Amino acid sequence: MSDVRFIHGPVLREGVGEELLRAVEEGLAQWVLDDGCQRFDYTFQTLGILGEPSAYRVSSGGVKESIFSPHLVVKYMVRLRKALADAERGAWTWCHLWMDASDLELHAEFDWMREPLFDDGRRPPSDDSCAKELEWHPRSVEYIPGWMAAGLARHRRVPAAVDVDVLELFERLFPDPEDVDGDRLFVWPDTRQGVEERMGRVLGDWLPGTGAQRVDIVSDVVDTYEVTDTRLRMRDGASVVVTLTEPEAWFWAEKAREAMVDPVRGAWTHAHLWMDVDELVLHSEYDWNTRPPFLDSVSETVRSSWLANELRRFPRTPENTPTWLTNDATID
Incomplete structure (x- = not known):
């Protein structure tokens, strides 16, 4: 597996999170084969103690439908955040994983600056979540996005x-x-x-x-x-x-x-x-x-x-x- 991209994140270092991603790839490849779908997409937004997954499958006939997130993917999210956390940039707040049946290769991208919008894009993160995120995954000032800094400021009031x-x-x-x-x-x-x-x-x-x-x-x-x-x-x-x-x-x-x-x-x-x-x-x-x-x-x-x-x-x-x-x- 080689298609991993960090957005606004630290330099991708060899071996970091590699074992976890390989486990996700192996489990998901078997899931795709068993399901018979053409493609699987999974996104996970998170901040503080909150996390919201969404998953889609594309059938062999090309129909896209929302599904419940397979446990084999969900169970690795917290561990991946911890494994990929950086001393200056903190932990990622958004990730996207996908796999096509044609190659059964896991593709992954992680974003450290993206604002998570919960409830299908209708709810911004709470001020308390911004504060907890920075408490648990500290960042250097230059790597704190504006939306997170604003939430922290409101939380302090x-x-x-x-x-x-x-x-x-x-x-x-x-x-x-x-x-x-x-x-x-x-x-x-x-x-x-x-x-x-x-x-x-x-x-x-x-x-x-x-x-x-x-x-x-x-x-x-x-x-x-x-x-x-x-x-x-x-x-x-x-x-x-x-x-x-x-x-x-x-x-x-x-x-x-x-x-x-x-x-x-x-x-x-x-x-x-x-x-x-x-x-x-x-x-x-x-x-x-x-x-x-x-x-x-x-x-x-x-x-x-x-x-x-x-x-x-x-x-x-x-x-x-x-x-x-x-x-x-x-x-x-």
Whole structure:
């Protein structure tokens, strides 16, 4: 394997990361043969503790479709970042791997300066991620890109307690179901009123300590897949992304939807909650017909499966079923 390119990175030294890349190449070559595809493409964006993969296969007939990332590739990403990290330039933030069935050779490029854009290019990295990246993979000043420096500067203006309180907030919102409080297990509220009372109480206790003027939580969901965007609007106008881990974001969307299921309309697919620090009142909007944008980024097979499962779990009457929910759903 010889086709490896470093973009804005250190000089490629012989042997650095070579063993890991060879392992990826061998595993991927077998995967391509077993799959029968014409080409495989994989990109990975990362910063701090966050990473987002995307994978595509091109069939022998030339059809390109999104697929779940093979574990044989994903498992090497953190190790490759560490192996290729440089004392002056830090670690790469973006990589692209691909292989054609015609030669079964791994092609790879790594970029040290590219800004990762998560959620299919819709979400820039959080200020906290910029700070953590530079803490874990320090860079010389001349190799810190503008977007990373700006994120670090904003992070320093946010009270340090914000990060700790974010964790505390979600522990209070989503206690482990196995945690015992006296003789009682935690039970999530099963009504809209109960859900919003709990959200309002916990957010109201938490928001003043962040130094922010407002918090917004936007969630798009279908079946058990969700994309949740949570942001603090600081008093100086800066927007701070609060990154939820997958279990916490899923738990909120799943439980909140279940509590608001309607026998006629099914479950909502879009929610917006917000609170201003001046009044500490929770405001909410829900929509049962909004098509989640992330459906455009998955394969037809995955999309059909999700939509079919949505209709099975949360049935709707025909007049309350939007066309996008039925057109792409395949129900066995």
